Amino acid sequence: MSGSLASRKAPEAPRAPEAPRAPEAPRAPEAPVIRILRDDVARKIAAGEVIDRPLSIVRELLDNSIDAGASSIDVFLEGGGISRVRVVDDGVGMAREDLKLCGKPHATSKIESEDDLLKVTSLGFRGEALSSVAVASRLEIVSARSEPGGTSIAHRLLVRGGKLLSLEECPGKGGTSVDVSELFYNYPARRKFLRGVSTESAMCRSMFVDRALPHPSIAFRLFSEGELRLSLPPSTLRERVALSYGQLLVAGLLRESTVEGEGFTVRMVAGLPELRRRDRKLMQAFVNRRRVWEFSLIQAAEYAFSGHVPGGYHPVAFVFVEVDPALVDFNIHPAKKEVRFRNLPDVHRAVVAAGRKLLAIQDRVAPKPVATAPERELSLPAAPTERAPLADGREPPARAGLGAEEPRIRFLGQVFGVFLAFELPDRLLLLDQHAAHEKIIFERLAGREPAPQEMLFPLSFDVSNEEDERIARAIGELRSLGMVLRRTGARTWELTALSEDFLTLTEGDLLEMLRAAGQGGEGWRRDLLARAACRLAIKEGDPVDPVTARELCAKALGLESPRCPHGRPIWHEMSREELYRLVDRPVGEPAT
Numbered sequence: 388m389s390g391s392l393a394s395r396k397a398p399e400a401p402r403a404p405e406a407p408r409a410p411e412a413p414r415a416p417e418a419p420v421i422r423i424l425r426d427d428v429a430r431k432i433a434a435g436e437v438i439d440r441p442l443s444i445v446r447e448l449l450d451n452s453i454d455a456g457a458s459s460i461d462v463f464l465e466g467g468g469i470s471r472v473r474v475v476d477d478g479v480g481m482a483r484e485d486l487k488l489c490g491k492p493h494a495t496s497k498i499e500s501e502d503d504l505l506k507v508t509s510l511g512f513r514g515e516a517l518s519s520v521a522v523a524s525r526l527e528i529v530s531a532r533s534e535p536g537g538t539s540i541a542h543r544l545l546v547r548g549g550k551l552l553s554l555e556e557c558p559g560k561g562g563t564s565v566d567v568s569e570l571f572y573n574y575p576a577r578r579k580f581l582r583g584v585s586t587e588s589a590m591c592r593s594m595f596v597d598r599a600l601p602h603p604s605i606a607f608r609l610f611s612e613g614e615l616r617l618s619l620p621p622s623t624l625r626e627r628v629a630l631s632y633g634q635l636l637v638a639g640l641l642r643e644s645t646v647e648g649e650g651f652t653v654r655m656v657a658g659l660p661e662l663r664r665r666d667r668k669l670m671q672a673f674v675n676r677r678r679v680w681e682f683s684l685i686q687a688a689e690y691a692f693s694g695h696v697p698g699g700y701h702p703v704a705f706v707f708v709e710v711d712p713a714l715v716d717f718n719i720h721p722a723k724k725e726v727r728f729r730n731l732p733d734v735h736r737a738v739v740a741a742g743r744k745l746l747a748i749q750d751r752v753a754p755k756p757v758a759t760a761p762e763r764e765l766s767l768p769a770a771p772t773e774r775a776p777l778a779d780g781r782e783p784p785a786r787a788g789l790g791a792e793e794p795r796i797r798f799l800g801q802v803f804g805v806f807l808a809f810e811l812p813d814r815l816l817l818l819d820q821h822a823a824h825e826k827i828i829f830e831r832l833a834g835r836e837p838a839p840q841e842m843l844f845p846l847s848f849d850v851s852n853e854e855d856e857r858i859a860r861a862i863g864e865l866r867s868l869g870m871v872l873r874r875t876g877a878r879t880w881e882l883t884a885l886s887e888d889f890l891t892l893t894e895g896d897l898l899e900m901l902r903a904a905g906q907g908g909e910g911w912r913r914d915l916l917a918r919a920a921c922r923l924a925i926k927e928g929d930p931v932d933p934v935t936a937r938e939l940c941a942k943a944l945g946l947e948s949p950r951c952p953h954g955r956p957i958w959h960e961m962s963r964e965e966l967y968r969l970v971d972r973p974v975g976e977p978a979t
Contacts, residue, residue, distance in 0.1 A: 438519045440581055441468025441570060442590040447516035448565050449598040452476035453676075455563065458621075459606040462595055467587030469570050469578075477562040480532040486544045487554055489517050489528070517565075522549035523577075525568045533561040548573045592616065596631045601676040601707055603627035628656045628705050635669065636703065637662065644745035648737045650730065651710035655688065655741040658703030660695045660954060669703040675710060679726045684708070687735045691742025693913065697954040706738055746948070789941060798936045804928040807936045813963045816940070820931055821924050822951035823943040829920035829952045837869030837886035846882040846897060847875065854902045855880075861904040868915065870901075889915075891922040917952035 438444060445462060452460045455478025465471035481489060520526055525548075531541035541559025545552040571578035581587060588611055595617070599607040603624050609617040619630055629638035640659045645652065658669075672684040684706050692702040716727040728734055799808040807818040850858065855878045858865075865872060869886025882897065889897070896918055903911040925931065931939070943949070949957050967974050 438523050438570075439577075440590065441472055441587050442594040444468065444472045444520055444524075444567050444570070445474070445591045445594045446598070447520065448472070448474040448567075449595070451516060451565075452478055452563070453598065453602060453605065455479050457562070457605060459608075461608045461610065462591075464588060464591055464609075464611045467584035468591045469581055469584065469587055471566070471568045472570075472591075473564065473566045475562070475564045480539070480562050481528075481530040481542075482532045483540075483542045483554065483556075485532075486528060486530055486542050487551075489544075518549075520565075520567055521546040523574055524570045525572065527566040527568075528563065529557060529559050529566075530563040531559045531561050597671075597678040600627055600631055600671075600678075600705065601673045624654065624707065625656050632669065641703075642745045644741045646737045646741040646744065648730075648733055650714050651708060651734060651737070653734065653737040653741045654707040654709075655738070655745060656705045656707070657688070657692075657742060657745055660692065660702065660746075660950070660956075662703045663696045663700035663954075664703060665700060667701050669705075670701055671704075672706045672708070674708045674715060674726050675712070676707075677726075681726055681728075683731060683735055684738055687738035688742055691739045692746070693954075694948065694952055695746055695950050695954045700954075702742075704742065706741075708734060708738075710734070789938070796937050796940050798933050798940070801931060801936075807931060807940065809936075809940050811960075814960050815966060816958055816960045818940055818943060818958045819951075819955070820929070820936075820939065821926055822955055822957040823939055825917075825920045825924040826946060826948075826951045826957055827939070827942050828923050829916055830946065832888050832916045832920060837867075837888055839866070839869045839871050839884035839886055841884050842882065846894065847879065848882075848898055848901070849876075849879050850902060852878065858901065858904055864912070865901075865904055868912065872901075888923075889919050892919055896922075913952065920952060 438447070441464070445468065449460065449462070452474060455476060457476035457478035459477050461475045463471070463473040463475075517526070517528075526544075526546040528544040529541055530544075531539040533539045539559070539561045541557050542554060543557040543559075544554050571581070592609060592611075595607065595609050599605070599619050601624075603622050603626070606621055607617075607619040608615060617631075619627060622630065623643075625641050625643045626638075629636055629641055636658065640662050641656055642659065643654065643656050645654045662669075667685065670685050670688060672679055672681050672688075674681070674684075685704075688704040688706055689701060692704070696702050710728070714729045795812055797810040799810055801820075802808055802817070805819065805821070807820050807823075809816045809818065858872065858880060859874075862872060869884075869888065870882060871884035872880050872882055875881045880901070882901065885897075892900075900911065900915045900918070903914070943957055946957075951957055964974050
């Protein structure tokens with residue numbers, strides 16, 4: 388046996404558990420020391436609030452050129468504006484003393500006192516633009532103020548990182564050229580957050596268009612990497628919109644309307660409903676020639692097109708509001724993107740009116756048949772005095788007592804079970820039978836007083852707190868539509884009476900409409916009537932007799948707007964000339 392007993396280790400006695408340590412008392416935080424920032428740091432922070440990327444430079448310099456009364460403005464970009472932005476205008480220019488001050492903080496020629504903010508009409512007025520640009524880049528300005536007699540003396544100002552390097556006389560002509568290069572060269576923390584050249588360039592282009600749109604009398608040109616990218620000569624407002632978005636718009640489908648208000652004017656350039664889009668990219672608002680993000684103006688334009696643009700789509704609409712400066716406040720956002728109106732409801736109504744006026748102008752050019760005696764070759768039975776309901780209880784198209792003055796309409800037949808074909812004087816008309824009948828019923832429902840009928844089995848339903856409040860507010864309006872409700876619990880209601888106009892609606896339709904009640908405006912009311920009209924109208928595939936077809940066409944042609952409640956056109960027409968061109972036949976050529 389190796390080793391001795393003494394050499395073996397005795398087993399260790401178990402150790403007593405250590406007492407838990409008391410947590411250390413938290414150290415008192417060091418008291419912050421208040422310091423006054425160095426001037427160069429404070430100016431960089433201030434500059435970063437105004438100039439955050441190249442588009443900010445484009446915005447500020449264009450504002451100054453427009454305010455200087457320029458009739459022509461050129462913008463040059465290199466490297467998406469990161470490497471260089473140069474703006475050249477033919478405005479009034481600056482004298483030597485103006486140049487010396489223009490790069491200093493809060494230097495401006497546009498306001499003097501607080502009272503001036505209440506009536507400011509210029510685009511830039513904070514006095515921060517050139518100062519902020521000068522701090523964040525290498526800045527060169529050449530400007531000359533035209534003197535009496537046509538003479539002018541130009542001066543060049545050089546600033547680097549906010550420091551004046553030189554101010555000297557140089558060759559030049561009237562106007563101003565501002566050259567901004569190496570953005571954020573002295574501010575790497577900000578520069579690294581800039582995006583790629585193509586993205587920054589696209590943002591600059593968007594800002595360029597925002598400034599050019601509301602100033603159609605000024606010529607604008609945009610150059611990028613030495614190539615002309617967009618040229619906008621002086622034009623009308625409608626032409627300016629069309630040229631600015633030429634790839635997205637069809638100029639021939641743009642219309643313009645104007646509505647005057649107390650202290651303001653609303654002009655709208657909008658596309659016909661055929662130009663509808665899935666997004667709101669081409670719904671824009673401008674107030675006193677500034678692009679603003681005021682959703683109520685966009686909402687008003689969209690509401691004006693309700694019933695003309697199908698659900699899920701948005702119209703093309705550019706809203707331009709010129710308003711007394713005393714009625715608006717732009718001094719609530721550094722870039723003046725937001726605006727506060729004193730008379731917003733009035734402006735909202737005017738925008739709606741401008742849109743509807745524009746649509747009404749278009750609707751008036753819809754085809755109208757000539758009122759003459761019926762054609763001899765069209766022999767039709769007299770209209771019956773009673774109208775039998777369709778097999779499923781829906782309402783047949785209303786027959787009009789046209790007599791000897793009925794429109795000259797020749798019914799050609801039903802196509803694909805959807806369209807009714809008619810020959811009118813010098814044109815062919817294809818009528819969507821469901822859409823036309825739906826619109827006729829909709830107009831009737833909207834214009835008559837409903838008669839509620841007691842329901843044998845009232846419809847009970849639960850609602851959320853918000854829905855409960857809305858229904859309570861809309862009780863009177865619901866009754867005016869022929870829907871009588873009573874509360875049966877904390878958040879439970881019961882529909883006890885219903886107009887016969889809504890008897891074809893399903894229980895799901897009714898519950899959806901009731902829960903949407905009281906949302907404001909006419910949207911939910913219109914949806915209710917449109918859904919009821921859709922249920923009552925003849926459907927695709929329903930046979931239509933010749934008498935009913937002619938009378939449906941006559942009523943459709945007499946509608947104020949040739950679109951169904953969902954915004955779809957209810958007919959398509961082709962002139963005799965268009966049909967002849969389709970088969971390469973000269974108009975009037977005898978058949979051989």
